[in-house]
Amino acid sequence: MSRIASTFTQLKAQGRKALIPFVTAGFPFADITPELMHAMVAGGADVIELGVPFSDPSADGPVIQQAGDKALAAGIGMVQVLDMVRRFRQQNNTTPVVLMGYANPVERYNQKHGATTSSAAGAPSTSATSPFVRDAAAAGVDGVLIVDYPPEECEEFAAELKAHQLDLIFLLAPTSTDERMQQVARIASGYVYYVSLKGVTGSGALDTGAVEAMLPRIRQHVSVPVGVGFGIRDATTAKAIGKVADAVVIGSKIIQLIDPQPRDQVAATAQTFLREIRTALDS
Numbered sequence: 001m002s003r004i005a006s007t008f009t010q011l012k013a014q015g016r017k018a019l020i021p022f023v024t025a026g027f028p029f030a031d032i033t034p035e036l037m038h039a040m041v042a043g044g045a046d047v048i049e050l051g052v053p054f055s056d057p058s059a060d061g062p063v064i065q066q067a068g069d070k071a072l073a074a075g076i077g078m079v080q081v082l083d084m085v086r087r088f089r090q091q092n093n094t095t096p097v098v099l100m101g102y103a104n105p106v107e108r109y110n111q112k113h114g115a116t117t118s119s120a121a122g123a124p125s126t127s128a129t130s131p132f133v134r135d136a137a138a139a140g141v142d143g144v145l146i147v148d149y150p151p152e153e154c155e156e157f158a159a160e161l162k163a164h165q166l167d168l169i170f171l172l173a174p175t176s177t178d179e180r181m182q183q184v185a186r187i188a189s190g191y192v193y194y195v196s197l198k199g200v201t202g203s204g205a206l207d208t209g210a211v212e213a214m215l216p217r218i219r220q221h222v223s224v225p226v227g228v229g230f231g232i233r234d235a236t237t238a239k240a241i242g243k244v245a246d247a248v249v250i251g252s253k254i255i256q257l258i259d260p261q262p263r264d265q266v267a268a269t270a271q272t273f274l275r276e277i278r279t280a281l282d283s
Contacts, residue, residue, distance in 0.1 A: 003096040004190040017242040022049040022251030024067040026076030034087040039267035044278025052101030082139040089140035098143035143167035151183040158187040181221035191225040208240040235280035
């Protein structure tokens with residue numbers, strides 16, 4: 001069982017919902033991410049989504065785009081992101097970490113770090129391990145969400161990840177058809193991420209009624225937990241979503257809060273905010 005699956009199993013047994021904060025790796029300071037990750041866990045995070053900076057993030061709104069641009073300007077790429085996870089794992093070996101990003105950094109990493117190699121011990125002998133999967137697993141990554149990898153093109157990638165106990169997580173949207181949900185359900189693991197509104201991250205007003213109406217339809221097809229994000233900005237909306245979803249995902253609001261902070265206040269700011277969300281979810 002993966003760390004993600006184990007975490008959701010434990011939360012379900014406790015009658016609690018998962019809190020999943022998102023932060024862009026290397027933002028707002030290039031070297032702060034491991035410290036920030038620990039602070040988020042202290043604030044109540046159950047899973048951490050770590051954004052891999054990319055120059056053309058099609059699903060992200062201006063807040064996360066600007067965070068990514070700043071991280072890229074500081075020299076943050078996939079190599080640095082994996083090193084951040086390794087450093088986090090030196091003190092925390094239980095909290096799942098999901099890399100969220102786009103195909104280009106993954107494909108470029110594979111190009112730069114050589115051809116696929118024989119699978120590690122215990123993996124199916126017919127499979128091969130790409131440099132990205134090999135190094136992500138070694139660093140302590142638990143899941144991958146690649147926004148522009150469609151499910152019909154991902155079966156081989158999903159099998160490779162599964163062989164290394166990594167989960168492949170997909171987005172679903174208000175426009176997703178039953179056929180698309182079935183495609184996702186065939187290979188998704190860990191959880192699925194339901195985008196609660198039409199648009200990019202941080203945009204629009206969250207319609208909790210629409211989310212509540214959509215989740216039973218998703219669960220007709222998908223057996224893994226369902227997290228909801230895009231538009232959750234405070235304790236009130238988090239609590240409302242937590243009543244119907246298995247997990248609440250918050251990103252843009254955290255980025256906005258930590259952006260103007262001096263370095264020594266970044267971690268504390270995120271921890272305080274997440275503690276408020278955690279309290280609301282548990283109430």
